[in-house]
Amino acid sequence: MKVKEYLEAVLRDQTLPPDGAELKTLREERKKVEAMLRREFKDSPPTIRYGGSMAKNTMIKAAYDLDLPCYFGHDDDGAGKTLKEIYDNVKAALDKEYYTDPKTSAIRLRASSDRADFHVDVVPGRFVDGKDGDVFIHQASAEKGRLKTNLDTHIEHIRDSGVVDAIRLIKFWRERNRLAVKTFVLELLVVDLLKNKKTSTLENQLKHVWTEFRDNADNLTVEDPANPTGNDLSGYLDSVRLALAAAARVTLAHVEADNWEAVFGKVEQENEEKQVASLGRIAATVTTREKPWCSGQ
Amino acid sequence: MGGSPPPSPPVRSRGAVGNRPWQRDNLETFRMLRERLRENYPELHLVERGELVVAAGAFPLLDGKKVVDRYMIEIVLPKTYPKGIPVLREVGGRIPRIHDRHMEPDGRACLFVPDEYHYRHPDGMDLVEFLRGPVLGFFVGQSLVEHGQPWPYGARAHYAPGIIEFYREIIGSDDPEVVCRHLEVLAARELRGHWECPCGSGRRIRHCHRAALEDLRARIPQAIASGSLDRINREVARP
Numbered sequence: 001m002k003v004k005e006y007l008e009a010v011l012r013d014q015t016l017p018p019d020g021a022e023l024k025t026l027r028e029e030r031k032k033v034e035a036m037l038r039r040e041f042k043d044s045p046p047t048i049r050y051g052g053s054m055a056k057n058t059m060i061k062a063a064y065d066l067d068l069p070c071y072f073g074h075d076d077d078g079a080g081k082t083l084k085e086i087y088d089n090v091k092a093a094l095d096k097e098y099y100t101d102p103k104t105s106a107i108r109l110r111a112s113s114d115r116a117d118f119h120v121d122v123v124p125g126r127f128v129d130g131k132d133g134d135v136f137i138h139q140a141s142a143e144k145g146r147l148k149t150n151l152d153t154h155i156e157h158i159r160d161s162g163v164v165d166a167i168r169l170i171k172f173w174r175e176r177n178r179l180a181v182k183t184f185v186l187e188l189l190v191v192d193l194l195k196n197k198k199t200s201t202l203e204n205q206l207k208h209v210w211t212e213f214r215d216n217a218d219n220l221t222v223e224d225p226a227n228p229t230g231n232d233l234s235g236y237l238d239s240v241r242l243a244l245a246a247a248a249r250v251t252l253a254h255v256e257a258d259n260w261e262a263v264f265g266k267v268e269q270e271n272e273e274k275q276v277a278s279l280g281r282i283a284a285t286v287t288t289r290e291k292p293w294c295s296g297q
Numbered sequence: 298m299g300g301s302p303p304p305s306p307p308v309r310s311r312g313a314v315g316n317r318p319w320q321r322d323n324l325e326t327f328r329m330l331r332e333r334l335r336e337n338y339p340e341l342h343l344v345e346r347g348e349l350v351v352a353a354g355a356f357p358l359l360d361g362k363k364v365v366d367r368y369m370i371e372i373v374l375p376k377t378y379p380k381g382i383p384v385l386r387e388v389g390g391r392i393p394r395i396h397d398r399h400m401e402p403d404g405r406a407c408l409f410v411p412d413e414y415h416y417r418h419p420d421g422m423d424l425v426e427f428l429r430g431p432v433l434g435f436f437v438g439q440s441l442v443e444h445g446q447p448w449p450y451g452a453r454a455h456y457a458p459g460i461i462e463f464y465r466e467i468i469g470s471d472d473p474e475v476v477c478r479h480l481e482v483l484a485a486r487e488l489r490g491h492w493e494c495p496c497g498s499g500r501r502i503r504h505c506h507r508a509a510l511e512d513l514r515a516r517i518p519q520a521i522a523s524g525s526l527d528r529i530n531r532e533v534a535r536p
Contacts, residue, residue, distance in 0.1 A: 015357060016339070017357070018339050018359075057355065278363070278365045283437045283449040286450075288426070289450040291409060291413075292406075292408055292438065293399065293407045293453040293455070294397075294399050294400075294453075294456065
């Protein structure tokens, strides 16, 4: 199998089917969480949206979860006066139905019975001024206990970067190498490293990222595109720079030996006949069948 | 093809419902479309780019729950959505931009002859229907061709001959003169019963194929018919 085909097969393997159990569960939990938060804060209804990898098109099967930003109006104290109060009150509301794990800015949901992970993070916050989508989210370690950012800016920056497939594979590589890099930081880093490589092949994009990790780990920086002067995210890399460099070194050795399966694992290689049979079955499901043409204009 | 129709003549073409972007007048429809897209195609997202609405992301080919193949795409919805023709582009660079693969050099996909699309879908198509129908059919065809198989539902000849092929199926003739006479009727501002019927019977329209021609005019916009007429006149030599 050629490298291009192999990488496409890995991407296919990492794609969650729309009506598969994982996405169905995420959608159901989202509906429950939304209904519950609107009930609990009926006088101050929050804006609840999809965020994270689902909104950015970077979801992978190996590590999927759903981010649910839950933002209150900029002049609405119904959920709390301070961001910490908002965070605590949202957590208290969720505690009625879930077992919750507090994170830096998010609240992870687990089943109250057996603490099974729902893969859902609720991120409480408040709009800054209701105009541009800027929000404050609670972060105890941050200056003033808060972080200012913009969900739409983040989503568009990643989703429209033109390198989403590279991001997904680097996320998968992170999982396989157990690297403790936060997802949103890794995504921003990959977009920045590939800003001049958008027309390169996927193979070359990956090699470029790994080469930068191996040779330049100490100098890697990450900016928040929603708040570039306010949020320097480079600190999130400090504890993993060595690990990134080491993992990239090993990976590049495998790649140079043309051993891609050592990087991403084996993929099921269906024989030609089965592939064609699958495509034939799909063709039979098409609801309106058109004959392609060519305008030449 | 799934591309933009030729420029409209000064008179508003039949089938157009105005120049105001549809999502400005139909916020609830836009919101529901976004939800439906998310449920059916979670890797595709609806965004506004200026006045246009674009669906962008990864489009999977699913055999049951298994992802057999996927393509990176963008679909620009027409301002008159659901009427009008969405413009599909393959943005992953995977499909060669050659006419034999029904692709334009800028990545636009040629899904069908525009006249045929309007004829079969005079009320347009909802985006999810469009994805399940023409888009899925196009990409499963591309994947089959990559495996050395033929297009699953056949393909039209390139350029003006493809237009003539379509009209042959409707009017029963592939004589370019006959097709052009029909297109002149479709491209006219009004249908006049006293004109000679384009079928060549020698009778006036009102005593011949009036109902059929009115039906065609209701389905195929003036601008589309006019564009096709121009192409055939330019490209097809006639004695």
